[in-house]
Amino acid sequence: MQVHPKQLVSGCVLKDAVYGKTNHPIIPRQTVIDQKHMQVLLHFGIESVVVSDMLDNGERFEPQKITETQDEDEAKYTMTLPFETLYIQAVKQYKQIFTKWQSGSPVVMHEVREMIMPLFEKIDDVHLDLFLLHRFSNKEDYFYHHGISVALISAHIAQKLGYEKEWIQIGLAGLLSDCGMAKIQMTPFHKTTQLTIEEYEEIKKHPTYSYKMIENISSLSKDVKIAILEHHERLDGSGYPLGVRDDKIHLFAKIIAVSDTYHAMTSERLYRPKQSPFKVMEELLRLQHYKFDHQVLQVFVQSLMNYTIGTQVQLSNGKKGYLVFIDEHDPTRPMVRLMENDEIISLKDKPTVFIEDIDTH
Known part of the structure; x- marks a missing residue:
């Protein structure tokens, strides 16, 4: 019978070899399927395989449907x-x-x-x-x-x-x-x-x-x-x-x-x-x-303008602060209030300093 790899169970027996893009089979015929084989089949995007009606232990194989x-x-x-x-x-x-x-x-x-x-x-x-x-x-x-x-x-x-x-x-x-x-x-x-x-x-x-x-x-x-x-x-x-x-x-x-x-x-x-x-x-x-x-x-x-006033940032000089004003014409150079002393600095005036990281939590 022909089934999707997701329907396989351990003990299924391949009746036909499974091929990928080469002439060499991924899994040869008569292989007894285990979990590792199932992962290989899914990994290679195999859509269907042909297996025996009987499992390796002699029990009948009843594939479950993949339902919506x-x-x-x-x-x-x-x-x-x-x-x-x-x-x-x-x-x-x-x-x-x-x-x-x-x-x-x-x-x-x-x-x-x-x-x-x-x-x-x-x-x-x-x-x-x-x-x-x-x-x-x-x-x-x-x-x-x-x-x-x-x-x-x-x-x-x-x-x-x-x-x-x-x-x-x-x-x-x-x-x-x-x-x-x-x-x-x-x-x-x-x-x-x-x-x-x-x-x-x-x-x-x-x-x-x-x-x-x-x-x-x-x-x-x-x-x-x-x-x-x-x-x-x-x-x-x-x-x-x-x-x-x-x-x-x-x-x-x-x-x-x-x-x-x-x-x-x-x-x-x-x-x-x-x-x-x-x-x-x-x-x-x-x-x-x-x-x-x-x-x-x-x-x-x-x-970037969606970052709200009060967002905590870390500057490239190691200092931390909070955004207090973002200029829509220059959003990467906002004004920042430093945590250490409440000083407000404008990054426009400090070209060598930039925002290193943002705390979004």
Whole structure:
């Protein structure tokens, strides 16, 4: 009989070998299934297997149905989990999915959606914390944190730009923009030094690989596919892989470009320490009109204005204080009341001092 891997139980006997993308079977025929085999089948995205009607112990195998009610109950339970738990789960799932892509498996959209949609459902509740997603990350698994974070930040910016329907597709584009890294022959994920010129040239191929991996997926719009191809293009033509300029770059790609750069610069890497979100934002603003889209950046920066007066911050000089005034024209340089003596300082007047961290609790 043919069943889904989720219906298997220990003792099931495979009648047919299970193959992935190669001529060698993942699991040979006549294998007696145990928990480890079930995990392997799910890991490789196998949709069905053929097993004997009888278990290894001689008992009849009666597969249980996967009901809609079970799926609904699972979805309801998922939505009760806190954002951080869902985020960590998504990072682990993304790592597993990416490993399958490295083995030659195609992008399966229902699998991608199941991973990221619970986080998209909570995006309105945690939009301020999107500036601080780097806190969850670690340098060893940075790449997988980066994929999930770029998806969330891209979806957030899209919402703020007024994309009431397309924001989910833009978030998916952010997630899939680096799927082509699975096709890179070298393994840059664990390097403790910066890339060589040759390695960087190889990395620059990943947007093209990403595009090729998703170009035939009907559930993704043409705009999303173009955005995935163009997410490393820059306004001045210095980007890759096409080297196109300004109005030739799709707006969706410009959104991902800001999200990708912001998270990368604020995260700790094996070869580089993390930087302050406010310092990174200042650097991005300095590069607007040259590298990054002005409209996209302004919408992203304006989200900083949502930090309420009284929010506790830590400055780069080691001092702590509270926000007392945020200038909408210069939100990364607010006025801060120092905790040590109640002195109010304006960061506009202190260019070498910046906000190092934010206490959101």
